[in-house]
Amino acid sequence: MARPILTAEQMRAAERQAIASGTPETTLMERAGQALAETVRLHVGPRDVLLLCGPGNNGGDGYVAARHLAAMGYTVKVAAWADPTSDAARWARSQWNGPVEPFASATETPIVIDCLFGTGLSRGLEQSLFQRLMLLVDNALVAIACDLPSGVSSDDGALLSPIGRYDLTVTFGALKPAHRLMPAMASMGRVVLADIGIDAGSAWFEIGAPDLPPLEPAGHKYSRGLVHCLAGQMPGAIALAANAAARSGAGYVRVSTSLPIDGLPSSIVQTGGADLQDERIGCILVGPGLGDVPQVLTLALTAPRPIVIDADAIGLVGEPERLQGHDTILTPHEGEFRKLFGESEGSKAERALEAARRSQSVIVYKGPDTLVASPVGSLAFAPPAPAWLATAGTGDVLSGMIAALRARGLGPFDAACAAVWLHGRAAEVAGSAMIADDLVEAIPLAIAEL
Numbered sequence: 001m002a003r004p005i006l007t008a009e010q011m012r013a014a015e016r017q018a019i020a021s022g023t024p025e026t027t028l029m030e031r032a033g034q035a036l037a038e039t040v041r042l043h044v045g046p047r048d049v050l051l052l053c054g055p056g057n058n059g060g061d062g063y064v065a066a067r068h069l070a071a072m073g074y075t076v077k078v079a080a081w082a083d084p085t086s087d088a089a090r091w092a093r094s095q096w097n098g099p100v101e102p103f104a105s106a107t108e109t110p111i112v113i114d115c116l117f118g119t120g121l122s123r124g125l126e127q128s129l130f131q132r133l134m135l136l137v138d139n140a141l142v143a144i145a146c147d148l149p150s151g152v153s154s155d156d157g158a159l160l161s162p163i164g165r166y167d168l169t170v171t172f173g174a175l176k177p178a179h180r181l182m183p184a185m186a187s188m189g190r191v192v193l194a195d196i197g198i199d200a201g202s203a204w205f206e207i208g209a210p211d212l213p214p215l216e217p218a219g220h221k222y223s224r225g226l227v228h229c230l231a232g233q234m235p236g237a238i239a240l241a242a243n244a245a246a247r248s249g250a251g252y253v254r255v256s257t258s259l260p261i262d263g264l265p266s267s268i269v270q271t272g273g274a275d276l277q278d279e280r281i282g283c284i285l286v287g288p289g290l291g292d293v294p295q296v297l298t299l300a301l302t303a304p305r306p307i308v309i310d311a312d313a314i315g316l317v318g319e320p321e322r323l324q325g326h327d328t329i330l331t332p333h334e335g336e337f338r339k340l341f342g343e344s345e346g347s348k349a350e351r352a353l354e355a356a357r358r359s360q361s362v363i364v365y366k367g368p369d370t371l372v373a374s375p376v377g378s379l380a381f382a383p384p385a386p387a388w389l390a391t392a393g394t395g396d397v398l399s400g401m402i403a404a405l406r407a408r409g410l411g412p413f414d415a416a417c418a419a420v421w422l423h424g425r426a427a428e429v430a431g432s433a434m435i436a437d438d439l440v441e442a443i444p445l446a447i448a449e450l
């Protein structure tokens with residue numbers, strides 16, 4: 001299931017909308033705090049709990065959770081860094097009947113819940129505060145963040161001050177960009193989304209398991225999708241991509257290459273020529289192992305077919321505007337992105353959307369926090385993928401997977417999202433010692449699980 005993602009401002013607007021529709025702010029806070037307590041009960045054993053409460057509504061959620069956890073039988077301590085400053089947080093504080101100790105006297109506890117700051121964080125925490133918080137968090141058996149770890153900038157995932165390592169983050173109504181952007185996402189643990197009755201419809205979302213189109217009972221190899229790969233100076237990379245395309249359900253994979261490629265399965269056809277006007281081609285793939293051969297990219301762009309542009313070909317595009325009018329998906333990593341789009345300002349999300357708009361292409365902006373952006377403003381955030389994807393050739397595998405799903409008939413944005421999800425899942429299936437070739441082998445297993 002795709003989960004919606006909202007910026008802090010969009011979240012506040014959704015909250016105002018809910019309040020205008022008759023749900024009081026205190027009801028939203030009650031639901032948030034209760035959901036936080038329920039999540040603790042579901043995931044964590046009956047150990048002592050320490051809630052750290054800040055002055056805003058994040059702290060308010062903490063007082064509500066404290067009340068519910070105590071009612072569930074947990075031994076609960078509450079420590080406040082400052083008195084509540086909002087009406088809803090004052091209300092929540094008034095409903096908590098237990099003691100509240102000063103933050104400075106809070107001691108290590110098995111379960112620590114950070115309710116200091118959430119989407120309202122406006123600057124880094126002062127040093128004495130973040131140092132003490134990190135000590136409590138890192139020495140807890142289980143550390144839980146309410147909405148966000150305190151210190152995280154909600155919209156771009158930056159750390160305004162250092163944070164510890166959390167096991168679980170419970171968020172409300174929608175995920176925030178920081179839940180899926182580096183560096184923040186690496187320290188959040190599992191992110192649980194609680195429904196608090198806010199309508200969080202959004203053009204931004206976390207990618208969920210894809211629905212692949214069913215195969216036609218009377219289908220044939222061309223109707224399942226023909227991927228045409230253009231080889232270049234280092235054919236090993238295109239071989240990986242072609243293999244990945246074949247294993248992602250393309251009916252036919254063809255490679256134009258002037259040098260015979262050893263070890264390519266016989267089911268993948270090698271040709272000397274490149275008839276890109278062939279109307280059966282569902283997607284052209286250019287870039288892996290291409291080298292500095294701009295004519296091959298130019299050839300691909302003369303064909304009126306969908307194109308995946310990866311690796312070396314990205315650097316050969318020149319001006320992003322050149323791609324307007326073509327049906328293109330670009331798959332840059334950080335270096336390739338900067339080479340084509342320059343050193344643009346803003347968060348990774350904003351830069352991805354701006355790149356998609358300039359090139360009128362779907363952009364798969366890769367990394368530990370891969371984003372898929374469309375020219376019309378849709379933005380998909382990949383769920384966390386295993387760090388062992390950081391090995392040579394896994395990007396070639398991804399571009400082959402995207403080309404196959406595009407050739408199978410998915411739209412460019414959906415094909416990219418589906419491939420990114422399956423790529424991460426295949427890496428989990430392949431295990432931490434995998435190389436890119438093993439990742440290819442794991443693709444059918446990941447697809448079979450759907």
Ligand SMILES: NC(=O)C1=CN([C@@H]2O[C@H](COP(=O)(O)OP(=O)(O)OC[C@H]3O[C@@H](n4cnc5c(N)ncnc54)[C@H](OP(=O)(O)O)[C@@H]3O)[C@@H](O)[C@H]2O)[C@@H](O)CC1
Nearest residue numbers: 015029032056057058117118119120121122123124125147
């Ligand atoms: N939106 C929704 O639908 C729902 C939201 N809910 C919850 O509300 C949370 C957002 O609440 P919020 O807006 O009150 O902000 P919050 O994160 O508590 O912090 C603001 C306070 O901290 C202060 N402050 C900031 N930075 C600081 C710093 N570095 N060091 C010191 N102080 C600092 C700031 O003061 P100031 O910046 O003015 O100094 C202000 O007093 C959200 O994360 C979620 O948990 C739920 O209840 C359910 C519905």
Ligand SMILES: Nc1ncnc2c1ncn2[C@@H]1O[C@H](COP(=O)(O)OP(=O)(O)O)[C@@H](O)[C@H]1O
Nearest residue numbers: 333366367368386387389390392393394395396
């Ligand atoms: N630390 C990481 N965690 C998760 N995924 C990663 C990480 N580093 C890289 N990846 C993923 O691995 C792939 C690497 O692609 P790329 O950088 O093009 O490598 P190559 O050119 O060697 O194929 C991308 O899909 C990227 O999102």
Ligand SMILES: [K+]
Nearest residue numbers: 114117146148
């Ligand atoms: K928090």
